[in-house]
Amino acid sequence: xxxxxxxxxSLHLWRGERHVLRGVSLELRSGDILQLTGxxxxxxxxxxxxxxxxxxxxxxxxxxxxxxxxxxxxAYHAQLSYVGHEPPLKSDLTARENLRYWVGxxxxxxxxxxxxxxDEVGADEWRDRAARTLSAGQKRRVALAGLxxxxxxLWLLDEPTTNLDIAGQTLISRMIEQHATNGGLVLAxxxxxxxxxxxxxxxxxLAAA
Amino acid sequence: xSAVLATPAFEAARLILARDLRxxxxxxxxxxxxxxxxxxxxxxxxxxxxxxxSQLRQVAPGVVWxxxxxxxxxxxxxxxxxDAHDGTLEQYALSGQSLTLLLFxxxxxxxxxxxxxLAVMAPLAGMALGAPVASVAGxxxxxxxxxxxxxxxxxxxxxxxxGARRSxxxxxxxxxxxxxxVLIFGARATQLAIAGEDLAAPLYLLGALAVLGIxxxxxxxxxxxxxxxx
Amino acid sequence: xxxxxxxxxxxxxxxxxxxxRLTPWFAWPAAGLIIYALYAGLAVAPADxxxxxxxxxxxxxxxSAWMSVMVYTTMAISAAVGLIWRIKVAHAVAASCATxxxxxxxxxxxxGSLWGKPMWGTYWAWDPRVTFELLLLFLYLAYMALRSAFDxxxxxxxxxxxxxxxxxxxxxxxxxxxIWWNSLHQAPSVMKLGKPxxxxxxxxxxxxxxxxxxxxFGALLFTRLRAEVLNRERTAxxxxxxVNA
Numbered sequence: 001x002x003x004x005x006x007x008x009x010s011l012h013l014w015r016g017e018r019h020v021l022r023g024v025s026l027e028l029r030s031g032d033i034l035q036l037t038g039x040x041x042x043x044x045x046x047x048x049x050x051x052x053x054x055x056x057x058x059x060x061x062x063x064x065x066x067x068x069x070x071x072x073x074x075a076y077h078a079q080l081s082y083v084g085h086e087p088p089l090k091s092d093l094t095a096r097e098n099l100r101y102w103v104g105x106x107x108x109x110x111x112x113x114x115x116x117x118x119d120e121v122g123a124d125e126w127r128d129r130a131a132r133t134l135s136a137g138q139k140r141r142v143a144l145a146g147l148x149x150x151x152x153x154l155w156l157l158d159e160p161t162t163n164l165d166i167a168g169q170t171l172i173s174r175m176i177e178q179h180a181t182n183g184g185l186v187l188a189x190x191x192x193x194x195x196x197x198x199x200x201x202x203x204x205x206l207a208a209a
Numbered sequence: 210x211s212a213v214l215a216t217p218a219f220e221a222a223r224l225i226l227a228r229d230l231r232x233x234x235x236x237x238x239x240x241x242x243x244x245x246x247x248x249x250x251x252x253x254x255x256x257x258x259x260x261x262x263s264q265l266r267q268v269a270p271g272v273v274w275x276x277x278x279x280x281x282x283x284x285x286x287x288x289x290x291x292d293a294h295d296g297t298l299e300q301y302a303l304s305g306q307s308l309t310l311l312l313f314x315x316x317x318x319x320x321x322x323x324x325x326x327l328a329v330m331a332p333l334a335g336m337a338l339g340a341p342v343a344s345v346a347g348x349x350x351x352x353x354x355x356x357x358x359x360x361x362x363x364x365x366x367x368x369x370x371x372g373a374r375r376s377x378x379x380x381x382x383x384x385x386x387x388x389x390x391v392l393i394f395g396a397r398a399t400q401l402a403i404a405g406e407d408l409a410a411p412l413y414l415l416g417a418l419a420v421l422g423i424x425x426x427x428x429x430x431x432x433x434x435x436x437x438x439x
Numbered sequence: 440x441x442x443x444x445x446x447x448x449x450x451x452x453x454x455x456x457x458x459x460r461l462t463p464w465f466a467w468p469a470a471g472l473i474i475y476a477l478y479a480g481l482a483v484a485p486a487d488x489x490x491x492x493x494x495x496x497x498x499x500x501x502x503s504a505w506m507s508v509m510v511y512t513t514m515a516i517s518a519a520v521g522l523i524w525r526i527k528v529a530h531a532v533a534a535s536c537a538t539x540x541x542x543x544x545x546x547x548x549x550x551g552s553l554w555g556k557p558m559w560g561t562y563w564a565w566d567p568r569v570t571f572e573l574l575l576l577f578l579y580l581a582y583m584a585l586r587s588a589f590d591x592x593x594x595x596x597x598x599x600x601x602x603x604x605x606x607x608x609x610x611x612x613x614x615x616x617x618i619w620w621n622s623l624h625q626a627p628s629v630m631k632l633g634k635p636x637x638x639x640x641x642x643x644x645x646x647x648x649x650x651x652x653x654x655x656f657g658a659l660l661f662t663r664l665r666a667e668v669l670n671r672e673r674t675a676x677x678x679x680x681x682v683n684a
Contacts, residue, residue, distance in 0.1 A: 015591070016592065017673075084296055088295060089297075092232055092236065101228040105221045106215065106306070379588055383585065386577035429605050436594065437594075
């Protein structure tokens with residue numbers, strides 16, 4: 001668990017004519033939790049996608065443990081989990097199957113691992129129903145189970161508390177706190193404050209940039 | 210942090226294949242639609258041209274191949290567009306696995322769901338259009354082989370049109386011209402099969418196209434998918 | 440040293456100015472060569488002993504065909520450059536090539552059709568080279584259709600670039616189709632190494648027309664490129680300086 005540092009240096013991005021990101025810089029170290037704030041359209045999702053390597057910034061670069069992510073993007077991806085606005089689930093597959101095919105492509109999973117993860121997010125009765133029958137909150141919980149199972153050190157989360165009830169919010173804050181305590185890094189784009197209490201949470205406001 | 214045991218590449222590909230097949234069988238109606246389309250289209254020709262088998266026999270290779278080509282395009286929607294919409298394609302691009310290999314697995318699924326059934330149906334359609342029974346083996350071989358290239362080209366077309374407006378028609382406009390060489394050799398092979406002659410030459414050419422496609426198409430498709438995620 | 444030149448080419452204002460300066464150097468010689476070639480080819484060169492007067496359309500047909508393929512290659516190369524090195528100007532060049540290339544391809548098919556009637560007795564034949572040239576036209580149209588299907592110019596650029604590169608496979612096929620298959624078209628008589636098989640009275644106007652068309656393409660490309668650059672950079676500050684000058 002050596003030098004896990006995520007660094008974004010002077011990131012610029014234009015979308016057509018709009019200068020969406022104007023020289024954004026950030027640094028995240030092992031054990032850090034950073035929340036990205038800003039109004040709609042400020043570029044939170046865009047910044048997350050740049051940090052995940054999906055979007056190429058027009059200027060600036062992203063470094064992971066000192067190396068430019070572009071040098072070995074796949075190795076970088078193996079170290080991160082990115083969960084966007086919508087939980088990445090196939091509507092025709094059950095929660096169990098979704099996890100098997102989503103996470104299984106990245107790391108070897110047994111049925112026991114999947115069940116344990118689903119237990120943790122409270123999926124007792126609905127783990128074998130097709131995802132299209134699940135509520136938005138339940139789908140979000142499956143996504144959280146996936147996040148846990150993937151076991152990557154860097155978490156890039158876009159609005160992770162969406163659709164979660166109070167119990168769900170407690171769940172995610174516990175997960176984030178635990179992850180950071182174990183040396184992980186969490187970067188979350190949020191509209192409201194992250195409900196994390198046990199650890200310090202940094203803040204980067206994009207509207208101000 | 211527990212040690213992360215990464216899934217080996219081929220197991221990941223196999224998992225994608227299994228997933229897509231499972232998804233297809235959950236919606237059997239949708240899976241059969243391209244095949245129904247094939248049957249309907251081949252029926253249109255004797256109704257439109259002539260019921261005379263001796264004359265239909267001349268156009269049988271062409272009819273069978275054009276219908277196969279069009280049917281092959283229909284199944285592509287299902288394979289790529291859904292994954293783009295629900296975010297699973299994005300997760301595969303972020304999985305740390307080779308996107309090229311994963312898309313190759315998707316293409317293999319497309320071939321298993323479309324190419325193979327069409328290879329079985331094609332000789333039946335051919336015989337309905339006057340082809341002799343002896344031509345069955347040749348027709349099956351040419352459609353089975355040619356449809357490999359079609360699935361690969363379809364992968365390119367489908368990934369290029371992700372997120373585009375009017376993607377259905379656009380997909381056809383992109384893929385059909387690229388598929389012309391496959392059509393030419395495939396129809397020729399079927400024609401030779403119907404005439405009872407040796408069809409080794411066009412079969413080799415179809416094979417060459419398939420090999421060329423296997424090496425290049427998943428790369429192009431992966432590039433197009435990454436662009437769609439930007 | 441060479442790389443600074445390359446980097447400057449990637450700058451839109453520089454390209455805009457360069458294209459403006461180069462256009463007359465291409466346009467005037469093009470006009471001269473084409474006029475000479477038309478005169479020499481249509482009026483002066485002797486009638487072909489096999490085909491009579493009708494063969495003269497080859498002075499338009501062969502250069503058009505050459506251009507249709509050359510423009511596609513240019514488009515594919517600049518698309519690849521834009522894709523790999525992310526140079527926006529390269530994408531603008533590719534975009535500017537599309538309509539020009541499609542027009543040359545269409546002209547090739549039409550002039551070929553006009554030649555086909557007296558020569559082979561038909562306005563159209565499904566001969567390999569004709570078929571693949573038609574495929575080239577479809578590729579241009581598909582490229583333009585794909586471009587217009589995306590609102591975001593950057594996405595349109597990159598997606599259509601992939602298509603352009605994939606389609607470049609068609610270019611060698613067109614050239615070799617007359618060798619690989621039995622074709623109505625003759626084997627290459629101009630585009631081959633070694634002594635040409637045509638007499639100089641036909642050969643020289645033909646070369647002049649080839650060169651003239653190439654220069655014409657250059658001039659038209661630069662003009663379109665400037666319009667394309669203006670459109671893409673319309674909110675940039677250097678545009679205001681240019682417009683106010």
